[in-house]
Amino acid sequence: MSTNGHIEKKRLETPPAKFKLKIQRREKEGAPVTWDTFELPYRRNLNVISALMEVRKNPVTADGRATTPPVWDMSCLEQVCGICTMVIDGRVRQSCSALIDDLLIASGSDTVTLQPMSKFPNVRDLKVDRTKMFDHLKQVHAWVELDGSHSLGPGPAISNEVAQERYALSRCMTCGCCLEACPQYGDDNYIGPQAIAQARLFNMHPVGKTDMDERLNGLMGEDGITNCGNAQNCVQVCPMSVPLTKAIYETNRDITVNALFGWLKK
Amino acid sequence: MSSNGIKIAIVGGGLAGLAAAMKIAEAGHEVDLISVVPVKRSHSVCAQGGINGAVNTKGEGDSPAKHLDDTVYGGDFLANQPPVQRMCDMAPEIIYLFDRMGVPFSRTKEGLLDFRRFGGTLHHRTAFAGASTGQQLLYALDEQVRKFEVTGKVRKYEGWEMLSLVMDDHQVCRGLIAMNLQTLELKAFKADAVIMATGGPGLVFGKSTNSQTCTGSAVSAAYQQGARYANGEFIQVHPTSIPGEDKLRLMSESARGEGGRVWVPRDPGDKRKPQDIPMAERWYFLEEKYPAYGNLVPRDIATREIFQVCLDGFGVAGENQVYLDLTHVPAETLTRKLGAILEIYEMFVGDDPRYVPMRIFPGVHYSMGGLWVDFEQRTNVPGLLAAGECDYSIHGANRLGANSLVSCVYGGFVAAPAAIEYAKNVERGETETNGIYDAELKRQQEINDSIIKSEGGENQYKLHEEMGKWMTDNVTVVRYNDKLKATDEKLIELQDRLKRISINDSNLWATQAVPHARQLKNMLELARVITLGALNRNESRGAHYKPEFPDRNDEEYMKTTIAEYSAEEPVFSYEPIDVSLVEPRKRDYSKGKSASK
Numbered sequence: 119m120s121t122n123g124h125i126e127k128k129r130l131e132t133p134p135a136k137f138k139l140k141i142q143r144r145e146k147e148g149a150p151v152t153w154d155t156f157e158l159p160y161r162r163n164l165n166v167i168s169a170l171m172e173v174r175k176n177p178v179t180a181d182g183r184a185t186t187p188p189v190w191d192m193s194c195l196e197q198v199c200g201i202c203t204m205v206i207d208g209r210v211r212q213s214c215s216a217l218i219d220d221l222l223i224a225s226g227s228d229t230v231t232l233q234p235m236s237k238f239p240n241v242r243d244l245k246v247d248r249t250k251m252f253d254h255l256k257q258v259h260a261w262v263e264l265d266g267s268h269s270l271g272p273g274p275a276i277s278n279e280v281a282q283e284r285y286a287l288s289r290c291m292t293c294g295c296c297l298e299a300c301p302q303y304g305d306d307n308y309i310g311p312q313a314i315a316q317a318r319l320f321n322m323h324p325v326g327k328t329d330m331d332e333r334l335n336g337l338m339g340e341d342g343i344t345n346c347g348n349a350q351n352c353v354q355v356c357p358m359s360v361p362l363t364k365a366i367y368e369t370n371r372d373i374t375v376n377a378l379f380g381w382l383k384k
Numbered sequence: 385m386s387s388n389g390i391k392i393a394i395v396g397g398g399l400a401g402l403a404a405a406m407k408i409a410e411a412g413h414e415v416d417l418i419s420v421v422p423v424k425r426s427h428s429v430c431a432q433g434g435i436n437g438a439v440n441t442k443g444e445g446d447s448p449a450k451h452l453d454d455t456v457y458g459g460d461f462l463a464n465q466p467p468v469q470r471m472c473d474m475a476p477e478i479i480y481l482f483d484r485m486g487v488p489f490s491r492t493k494e495g496l497l498d499f500r501r502f503g504g505t506l507h508h509r510t511a512f513a514g515a516s517t518g519q520q521l522l523y524a525l526d527e528q529v530r531k532f533e534v535t536g537k538v539r540k541y542e543g544w545e546m547l548s549l550v551m552d553d554h555q556v557c558r559g560l561i562a563m564n565l566q567t568l569e570l571k572a573f574k575a576d577a578v579i580m581a582t583g584g585p586g587l588v589f590g591k592s593t594n595s596q597t598c599t600g601s602a603v604s605a606a607y608q609q610g611a612r613y614a615n616g617e618f619i620q621v622h623p624t625s626i627p628g629e630d631k632l633r634l635m636s637e638s639a640r641g642e643g644g645r646v647w648v649p650r651d652p653g654d655k656r657k658p659q660d661i662p663m664a665e666r667w668y669f670l671e672e673k674y675p676a677y678g679n680l681v682p683r684d685i686a687t688r689e690i691f692q693v694c695l696d697g698f699g700v701a702g703e704n705q706v707y708l709d710l711t712h713v714p715a716e717t718l719t720r721k722l723g724a725i726l727e728i729y730e731m732f733v734g735d736d737p738r739y740v741p742m743r744i745f746p747g748v749h750y751s752m753g754g755l756w757v758d759f760e761q762r763t764n765v766p767g768l769l770a771a772g773e774c775d776y777s778i779h780g781a782n783r784l785g786a787n788s789l790v791s792c793v794y795g796g797f798v799a800a801p802a803a804i805e806y807a808k809n810v811e812r813g814e815t816e817t818n819g820i821y822d823a824e825l826k827r828q829q830e831i832n833d834s835i836i837k838s839e840g841g842e843n844q845y846k847l848h849e850e851m852g853k854w855m856t857d858n859v860t861v862v863r864y865n866d867k868l869k870a871t872d873e874k875l876i877e878l879q880d881r882l883k884r885i886s887i888n889d890s891n892l893w894a895t896q897a898v899p900h901a902r903q904l905k906n907m908l909e910l911a912r913v914i915t916l917g918a919l920n921r922n923e924s925r926g927a928h929y930k931p932e933f934p935d936r937n938d939e940e941y942m943k944t945t946i947a948e949y950s951a952e953e954p955v956f957s958y959e960p961i962d963v964s965l966v967e968p969r970k971r972d973y974s975k976g977k978s979a980s981k
Contacts, residue, residue, distance in 0.1 A: 127734030146893045161629065165732075168629035175845045177888060186889045189896055191421075193595045195631045196728055198519055199425040214630070215731050241566060242894040252422060256534050261527035262486040267410055273483035275495035282720075285488035285514055288523060289724075292424055323486045 130219050134160050137222060138180060138229040139169050141188050147239050154188070155180045155229070166206060166213035166221075166232065167192055190244035197357060200293030204244050205233040210298040210355055213244075235298045250306070251292050254313035258336040262326045274324040287319040287365060289358040296352035296362055308345035309337065311352040315365035321372060334373050343370055389414055390807040392800075393560055393575035395546045395602055397423025399518070399789060400772025401581030402525035403796025404803070409532035411804055416573050417529070418541045418562050420597050424526045427583050427595040428792065431518025432725050433502060433638035434510035435482075435789040437475030441492075441499060446507040448472040455787060456966050458504035458682045459752070459780025460926035461942060462615065465965040467759050467777050471794040478793050479511050485524040489513050490721070500721070501641045504682040504784040506976065515638055515724040521789055544571075545899055546602040547831075549578065549609050549768065550824045556810075557767035558820060561828045566894045570828055572821035576807035577767050579799050580606060581792075584751040584773040588907045588914065589860070590852015592748035593625055593634040603755055603774045604906035607913070611763045613947045613954075614776035615753035616910065617917035620783055620927050621860050623686035624708055625747030626732060632747030633732060635708060636725045637785040639742075640679040642718070644710045646670050646690065647741075648698045658700075658707055658741040669693055676976045684782040684927045685973060687746040691861045700743055709741035748860060750788065752779040752927065753914070756946060761799035767810065769803050771795030776944070781926020835901045836892070840884025844901050847885070851878055851904075851911060859915050863930050868919040872912060879908050913947045913954050920956055921945065938968055 140155045156173045157180040158164075174187040192202040195214040202213045207225055213232070221230045238246040276284075296311045297303045303310045317333045320326035337343045343366065352362045390413040394401045397419035405415045417423065440446040451472035456465055483489060483497060489511050490498045499508040513520035532538040544562040550572060552558050559574040585600025586592035607613045623646075624639065625632040640646070647666045654661060670689060671678040679686075694704045710718055710726075715738040718726060726737045735742070755763050755770040757777050762769050772792040779787065854874050858867040882905055887897035923937035924930050943958035 129734075145891055163629050163732075165628075165630060171630060171845070175843060175849075184888075186891050187897065189894055193421055193425055193597050194427065194430050195596065195628075196430060196633050197731065198429045198516060198724075199421075199595065201421060201425045217732070242891075245894060248422075252424070252530075255527075255530060261531050262484070263531075264484060264528070267406060267481055267528070269477045269480070270484065272480045272497070273486075276491060277495050278491040278493070278498075281488045281491045284486075285490075285520070288488050288513075288520055289516065291429070291519070292422075320486065325484070326486055 128223060129162070130223055133162065134222075134228055136160055137218060139173060140229050140231045141243070142233040143188065143243050144240055146242055154185055160218070162219060164218040166216045166218065166230065167195060167202065169218060169230070170213070188244060189242045198291060200291035203235060203293040203295060205235060205298070207231050210235060210295045212293065212357055215357070235294055237298050237304055238294065248292065248294050251294060251297070251312060254309050255316060257309065258313045258317040259329055259332045260313070260316040260320060262320060262323055263329055276324065280322065284319055284322050286359070286361055287315050290315060290360045291358060293357065295355045295357060299351040299355040301349050301351065302345050302347045307341055309341050309343070311346070311362040311366060314343055314369050315360055315362050318365040318369050321369070330372065331376065334369070334376055337369065338373060343373065390576050390804060391416065391574070392577050392579060392803050392807065393418065393573045394579045394581060395560065396426070396581035396583060396772070396774070397540070397542070398426035398428040398581060398583055398772060399522055399525060399792035400796040401579070402522070402529050403793045404579050404581060404771060404800040405538055406525060406528050406532065407797055407800035408804060409529070409537035411800070413537070413804060415538045416541060416575065417538055418544050418546055418560070418573065420543070420545045420565065422542045423529070423540065424523065426522060427598055428522040428789070429516075429519040430593070430595060430634065431789050432515045432634060432636035433641065434500060434512035434517045434786045435479060435521065436502065436509050436784070436786040437479040437511060437790060438472065438507070438509055439476045439479060439497065439499065439511070441496060442508045444507050446509055448475065450507065451475065451509065453966055454505045455778070455784055456780060457969070457971060458784040459782050460936065460971055461780065461938070461963065461968040462618070462925060462944070462961065463778055463780035464759070464962040466962055469965055470798075471778060471791060474794055474797070475790045478790060478797075482521055482524055485528060487513055487520050487524045500638060501680060502785040503637050503640065503680045503686070504677070506677075510641065510786040512638065515636055515722045518789055521793075546582075546605065547828045547902065548605050548824060549765070550821055551609060552818070552820050555610060555765065557765050561824050563828075563899065565899055568832065568892055568895070568898060570825050570832070572825055574821065576810055576812065577769060577803040579803055580755060580768065580770040580774050581772045581796065582774045585907065585910050586748055588851070588911050589748040589855045590849055591630070591632050591856070593622055593632050594749075599903040599907055600774075600910050601903040601906040604910045606755065606763070606765070606768065607947070608906075608909060608949045609765075610949070611765050611768060612756035613753065613910075613913050614756040615917070615945050616913040616947055617921055617945060618752035618781050618927050619748060619860065619914065620683055620750040620752060621687045621746045622749035623683055623690050623746050624744040625749070626729060626742075627745055627747070628732060633728060634747070634749065635729060635742060635744050636722075637683070639708060639710060639722060639725065642710070642721050643713050644679060644708050646679055646686070646706055646708055648693055648700060648706050652698050652702070658709070659711070667698070674973045677973045681973045682782055682784060684929075687861055688929060690746055694745070704745050705743040706745070707741040708744045710737055711739060711741060715739075746861060748856065750783055752776065752781065752783055753917070756944070760802040761795055762802055762806070767806065769799045771799040781928060831902070832898060835887060835898055838883070839886045842881045842885040844882070844885045844887070844897065844904055847878055847882055848904055851875065851908065855911055855914070859918055861929065863918050863928065865919055865930070865932065868915055872915050872919070875908055875912050875915065882908065909949070916954055917945045917947060917956065936970070942968065
């Protein structure tokens with residue numbers, strides 16, 4: 119313990135000399151799944167990405183078989199671009215912020231297991247195609263309509279409270295953790311928490327509000343908001359702590375209000 | 385290409401590329417947007433602290449003229465001043481536009497935009513959205529461009545990498561060749577003009593604060609086809625990064641903007657925890673040396689001081705690290721204003737910066753240099769424009785914090801109308817029949833084939849690591865001519881060894897080995913431009929520091945370095961700078977600034 123009651127991070131007490139990385143392999147979409155296990159020297163500050171980088175330099179399995187370098191996506195390595203998301207020891211998360219030390223402590227084993235997300239087309243090895251998530255943003259009209267990008271002075275005054283609430287929703291990096299963890303989401307049956315939260319983000323904006331009907335319409339189809347089963351898995355796995363369930367609740371309320379009073383507007 | 389409409393190809397979907405795409409689509413023209421990653425995942429998301437604009441909401445008498453003065457002074461008088469002035473004039477409008485797009489900027493009690501302080505200025509000039517401003521600005525443009533995607537004006541090619549430009553017989557750019565990173569399919573993109581907006585080349589240094597996509601590869605390809613590369617030797621090393629195995633994670637300057645103090649124990653052997661060391665036994669070396677600006681001196685200065693303190697043996701625990709201390713700021717304020725970046729530190733290091741001082745060290749961060757452009761963002765190649773970090777135009781010898789986001793948007797906003805104007809006047813028609821696209825496709829396919837066939841003992845990832853280490857050791861904070869010469873020899877050796885790699889991937893579907901091999905070849909070319917540019921510049925200015933030549937030498941070197949490609953080595957020339965707006969003067973951050981001109 120240090121000052122102010124702050125708890126210091128737990129470290130492996132007796133670090134192993136080596137650890138294993140067990141990786142799910144697939145040559146391309148539709149090909150059979152295989153597994154490769156690699157053995158790597160342990161270093162305290164390794165994350166999953168730097169472990170994969172080590173493997174890439176010398177793709178030889180623990181039993182001495184030469185194989186292809188594993189393919190995975192990575193970019194910012196600061197958990198803000200969302201691209202490197204995968205399933206690590208059974209939990210969906212970003213591989214850049216998954217520290218080997220923490221994973222070995224949590225599992226109590228000498229092996230870290232990597233799999234691609236299961237709800238998206240598996241391009242190869244750990245790489246998936248999340249195009250669908252961006253299409254969903256079109257479906258919910260996730261933008262503010264402007265008169266134009268020319269100079270028109272400042273936007274409307276907004277209280278800091280609302281700005282902070284919107285900021286929390288706006289941190290969504292389209293990583294797909296919520297969809298992977300959602301028991302309802304799969305095979306295009308449900309638009310999912312990510313897009314609903316983005317609809318909420320723009321419905322909360324004084325100007326964005328004017329297109330609320332269009333946004334809500336995008337959520338009232340067969341794949342719409344009623345598919346939410348309230349499992350609340352999404353909010354537990356969200357790496358950016360986006361208030362997803364709150365957004366779903368508030369959007370549901372907006373839809374009800376719209377349905378109740380919508381006919382009055384006509 | 386539509387029958388008589390204008391089509392512009394934009395390479396790169398970060399802030400600059402999206403800004404240009406929005407403007408072109410809004411003007412009713414078509415855009416092909418080519419990006420190695422889904423554009424929402426571009427490196428702009430990493431920008432943390434904020435965006436500068438002299439909106440002057442704090443009653444401090446700030447103005448675009450002062451923003452101009454701070455920028456060219458901070459840049460140590462290497463930037464042409466007219467475009468800087470135009471950017472500073474446009475900056476408040478840019479911030480207002482993002483406000484209208486719905487960016488959740490932090491706000492004041494009255495509900496207006498809040499501004500924080502940043503390095504190299506004495507004014508509150510930086511608008512911010514928590515500590516992930518770049519992410520928020522990028523998302524706003526991503527949303528606007530998605531709207532134009534729905535209406536069909538913008539067509540995105542995400543997961544495609546530019547390999548080369550298509551040039552006609554008159555050396556006019558007529559489009560580009562890109563590769564689908566999944567299928568390795570090559571495709572020619574015909575365009576009336578091409579805008580490069582591909583960001584910086586951080587990966588040339590191996591580990592940096594940049595994203596893994598920041599190879600500079602496309603820019604290098606353009607350079608090898610005749611585009612001039614300017615001021616390559618000016619590489620910003622950010623004073624505060626968190627060293628990691630895979631990258632150097634940025635600790636934003638906003639940490640100092642919000643009151644963060646840099647210090648080391650006065651006794652280098654002090655074994656106590658930082659919290660237990662009394663104030664009097666701490667050495668706040670930046671505050672001591674620079675009373676006026678303190679911890680908010682420009683980045684090049686802070687970096688050199690931290691570097692020197694460690695070199696002199698004062699690094700914490702004898703290592704290359706100093707404390708960046710926020711523990712005196714209330715935890716609630718820190719969470720609200722800096723939450724996102726403090727989380728990053730806690731996630732990767734394990735300590736909570738609200739209670740324990742952070743340990744940081746400088747890391748390669750930004751390239752002031754880039755493609756040469758004129759004041760309308762046009763390169764020397766007709767039909768090719770550039771915007772954002774990949775162009776050289778704004779930041780001179782050192783970039784001020786929070787000026788990058790504004791320069792990206794500015795660059796995109798200037799490049800877009802300039803590209804349209806060019807496209808309206810360019811002659812078209814015959815180029816489609818004379819086979820230039822097929823010829824360039826064939827040339828690029830042959831390069832891929834030779835990489836796939838190549839067999840030798842070398843490993844491309846190890847070569848990349850070696851290049852990064854040499855560049856970081858010898859071409860960053862402190863530069864010596866003998867070491868620069870040795871580095872260039874090393875780079876030539878690496879270029880030769882690259883011919884003897886074997887890609888160790890028998891499965892070509894979505895392989896990362898072929899694209900990486902091509903990127904590495906291009907990175908080595910840029911590495912030579914950076915290294916030789918540094919070797920030739922015998923002075924110290926901004927981020928470029930040579931102990932053998934410790935002073936700025938305006939007479940000989942107040943000039944833009946220009947590198948042009950030749951098969952043997954880059955050919956250098958120098959171009960005078962337009963300093964018509966602010967008279968060059970010596971930088972001195974120990975005193976407050978006297979009134980600007």
